[in-house]
Amino acid sequence: xxxxxxxTPKTVEEAITVLSRYPDALIFAGGTDYLRDQADVEISxxxxxxxxxxxxxxxxxxxxxxxxxIGAAVTLSxxxxxxxxxxxxxxxxxxxxxxxxxxxxxxxxxxxxASGSRFMDSWAVLAxxxxxxxxxxxxxxxxINVNRLVSPEGKPAIPKASLLTRIRIPIDPWDIxxxxxxxxxxxxxxESAAFAFAARADKGIVSDxxxxxxxxxxxxxxxxxxxxxGMRLPLSQKDRKQIQSQYRATEDPLSPGLRLQFNAxxxxxxxxxxx
Amino acid sequence: xxxxxxxxxxxxxxGIRSGDRLAPILRHHFGLLGVQTDxxxxxxxxxxxxxxxxxxxxxxxxxxxxxGGEIITIEGFSQTEEYRDIVDGFRQAGLETCGFCExxxxxxxxxLLEKRPRPVPEEILVAFSSVSCRCSDPDxxxxxxxxxxxxxxxxxxxxxxx
Numbered sequence: 001x002x003x004x005x006x007x008t009p010k011t012v013e014e015a016i017t018v019l020s021r022y023p024d025a026l027i028f029a030g031g032t033d034y035l036r037d038q039a040d041v042e043i044s045x046x047x048x049x050x051x052x053x054x055x056x057x058x059x060x061x062x063x064x065x066x067x068x069x070i071g072a073a074v075t076l077s078x079x080x081x082x083x084x085x086x087x088x089x090x091x092x093x094x095x096x097x098x099x100x101x102x103x104x105x106x107x108x109x110x111x112x113x114a115s116g117s118r119f120m121d122s123w124a125v126l127a128x129x130x131x132x133x134x135x136x137x138x139x140x141x142x143x144i145n146v147n148r149l150v151s152p153e154g155k156p157a158i159p160k161a162s163l164l165t166r167i168r169i170p171i172d173p174w175d176i177x178x179x180x181x182x183x184x185x186x187x188x189x190x191e192s193a194a195f196a197f198a199a200r201a202d203k204g205i206v207s208d209x210x211x212x213x214x215x216x217x218x219x220x221x222x223x224x225x226x227x228x229x230g231m232r233l234p235l236s237q238k239d240r241k242q243i244q245s246q247y248r249a250t251e252d253p254l255s256p257g258l259r260l261q262f263n264a265x266x267x268x269x270x271x272x273x274x275x
Numbered sequence: 276x277x278x279x280x281x282x283x284x285x286x287x288x289x290g291i292r293s294g295d296r297l298a299p300i301l302r303h304h305f306g307l308l309g310v311q312t313d314x315x316x317x318x319x320x321x322x323x324x325x326x327x328x329x330x331x332x333x334x335x336x337x338x339x340x341x342x343g344g345e346i347i348t349i350e351g352f353s354q355t356e357e358y359r360d361i362v363d364g365f366r367q368a369g370l371e372t373c374g375f376c377e378x379x380x381x382x383x384x385x386x387l388l389e390k391r392p393r394p395v396p397e398e399i400l401v402a403f404s405s406v407s408c409r410c411s412d413p414d415x416x417x418x419x420x421x422x423x424x425x426x427x428x429x430x431x432x433x434x435x436x437x
Binding site: 003031035038041042043044051053075081099102103105106 | 315390405
């Protein structure tokens with residue numbers, strides 16, 4: 001068995017120092033995603049493990065009028081326990097659907113975003129809300145839109161040797177929003193995914209529309225979203241069909257099963273706008 | 276490596292390997308047989324413990340994460356008045372649990388009552404989703420926790436008046 005070196009930095013700076021020395025180190029916070037795939041009693045770790053759950057800076061929450069800022073090592077339960085209306089309902093709906101309360105006591109928002117294998121439940125919501133993520137490395141800090149944490153192949157892409165430190169969620173008033181999780185609750189699989197959409201109108205005209213879908217791959221089609229802007233509500237049958245067919249015509253990496261569900265969810269979202 | 280933590284109120288120190296999970300350390304090193312190592316995926320609820328006040332499946336926690344923390348297992352929790360409230364509440368409601376899930380359900384109820392002293396049925400059923408065993412009638416689970424909540428509230432009221 002490989003004996004791993006466990007690093008437990010007390011500050012983000014110390015963590016970055018370790019990461020710059022060992023860029024392949026496993027960044028470990030809640031660990032629920034990492035351990036989900038391990039069936040043996042002995043956990044198989046890489047040579048270097050960077051345990052970040054105890055870094056106070058990563059455990060802070062800050063609420064302003066414009067955004068909710070959450071430290072990357074804040075657990076999903078802790079987010080759900082924030083005061084009423086502090087958390088966008090889309091996000092709390094998504095987090096309530098993650099596994100069980102005991103797992104949510106371990107799982108962190110940073111880990112939910114940084115899973116390398118697939119997009120986890122919060123991703124679609126955070127992408128839909130145009131959430132910013134602070135990534136820090138030895139060169140400094142930068143804010144990245146969650147939608148950019150995707151490779152050209154549509155897979156998760158977290159910058160190498162970087163530590164996600166803060167998640168900044170804009171607080172915007174939405175007239176309509178919905179979250180839907182597809183597939184088994186406890187075991188993410190190829191046929192599981194999350195869907196989030198939010199829209200608002202100004203004087204009966206669509207002023208903002210966002211829709212994200214994420215499972216093994218992520219999908220957010222800004223071009224179609226922008227075509228909806230300026231359309232009058234309720235959507236006419238013609239507008240509705242036009243948007244529907246554009247979403248259906250996109251070449252995307254969804255499996256046939258997910259494609260059917262995605263189409264149904266799009267129809268549901270457009271139904272809401274057509275009422 | 277060696278780690279120290281507080282286990283059921285006592286300071287303890289133990290040597291661990293980097294890949295050790297917490298559940299087998301508690302069970303085999305400390306002889307806490309109420310912590311079972313079953314599914315290893317945090318689903319069955321047989322290894323639930325309180326780690327720094329949060330209910331977690333100890334099979335999903337690497338042992339190194341216990342360093343400097345505080346752990347309460349069913350063995351420690353069974354020495355508390357909260358435990359008595361829950362066991363009596365379950366009994367009053369006629370709720371029976373099996374040997375597979377009893378500790379998990381007691382600890383899940385305790386975690387819920389700590390946060391929601393008067394939980395509604397939906398909150399109760401969500402809390403028990405941390406335990407996979409379905410031996411108990413959901414209606415009786417709700418009644419059992421609500422009875423425990425009454426006992427707990429009464430005890431805390433009497434204490435406050437003393």
